[in-house]
Amino acid sequence: xxxxxxxxxxxxxxxxxxxxxxxxxxxxxxxxxxxxxxxxxxxxxxxxxxxxxxxxxxxxxxxxxxxxxxxxxxxxxxxxxxxxxxxxxxxxxxxxxxxxxxxxxxxxxxxxxxxxxxxxxxxxxxxxxxxxxxxxxxxxxxxxx
Amino acid sequence: xxxxxxxxxxxxxxxxxxxxxxxxxxxxxxxxxxxxxxxxxxxxxxxxxxxxxxxxxxxxxxxxxxxxxxxxxxxxxxxxxxxxxxxxxxxxxxxxxxxxxxxxxxxxxxxxxxxxxxxxxxxxxxxxxxxxxxxxxxxxxxx
Numbered sequence: 038x039x040x041x042x043x044x045x046x047x048x049x050x051x052x053x054x055x056x057x058x059x060x061x062x063x064x065x066x067x068x069x070x071x072x073x074x075x076x077x078x079x080x081x082x083x084x085x086x087x088x089x090x091x092x093x094x095x096x097x098x099x100x101x102x103x104x105x106x107x108x109x110x111x112x113x114x115x116x117x118x119x120x121x122x123x124x125x126x127x128x129x130x131x132x133x134x135x136x137x138x139x140x141x142x143x144x145x146x147x148x149x150x151x152x153x154x155x156x157x158x159x160x161x162x163x164x165x166x167x168x169x170x171x172x173x174x175x176x177x178x179x180x181x182x
Numbered sequence: 183x184x185x186x187x188x189x190x191x192x193x194x195x196x197x198x199x200x201x202x203x204x205x206x207x208x209x210x211x212x213x214x215x216x217x218x219x220x221x222x223x224x225x226x227x228x229x230x231x232x233x234x235x236x237x238x239x240x241x242x243x244x245x246x247x248x249x250x251x252x253x254x255x256x257x258x259x260x261x262x263x264x265x266x267x268x269x270x271x272x273x274x275x276x277x278x279x280x281x282x283x284x285x286x287x288x289x290x291x292x293x294x295x296x297x298x299x300x301x302x303x304x305x306x307x308x309x310x311x312x313x314x315x316x317x318x319x320x321x322x323x324x325x
Contacts, residue, residue, distance in 0.1 A: 057273075058215070061208055074311075078294040085284040094284060130287075137287040144288070171296075174311045181290065 043129060043142040049122040051092065053154060056116040060166060063109040074170050075101035082148065082181070091126040095119040095151040099159060101168050111167045117158055119151040148181045207246040212266050213258060214244065223262055232261040
């Protein structure tokens, strides 16, 4: 029997909100003109579900940094929360070896939606800061799961 | 000449003084950020009123140079109903703990790199930005 394919129409974006934001810049007189980009960054995506409510929650955190010549750093951390309703969620979650596994197509759809939304939120949030030009790269299919 | 004097003065700043100012400025920024989004206490004047202080006193606290003190920080936290400072442990407890009724099924981490030497003609701010997975774990039913 052919494997059932997840219908993206069963996915609703319930809400998006900021959870935390910090931005620290050393106070020193010789900071050069702002470049608009970090030199490095890291991301974390935490995914969780509530089976009773049929919702999946993604917590997306990005941390950016730029090292100055003085060895000091400009740093920022931004966390956003993304909540999705998935009708019939139990059909798409299995348990194997004490681990929960979400259908790969549903998982990817969630990641892509949240990641793309976070890209815009990050760009807006960092407007006017050292990281104002930063744009998250386009994610290749499956590369974020 | 002025820059020489400045350089000399800068060298006289101890690491403790530097750290003190950095922390104070971070606290000041955090308070200003909370004021910017607070539904009722949305200015230094409103904060002064809530604390029964003169606005000049609050202005001094938020200058980044004044030793605010833990007692005054706590007073501001109570008035604003928000934490101004959190230890690393408190922050993890608050933000990393899954909400009640939720089951974590995946945690993915990625390390990104920005190559600032790559310029896109006509787009001054655009650089080559990439990422790679650095860690991935499935916490399973332990959470």
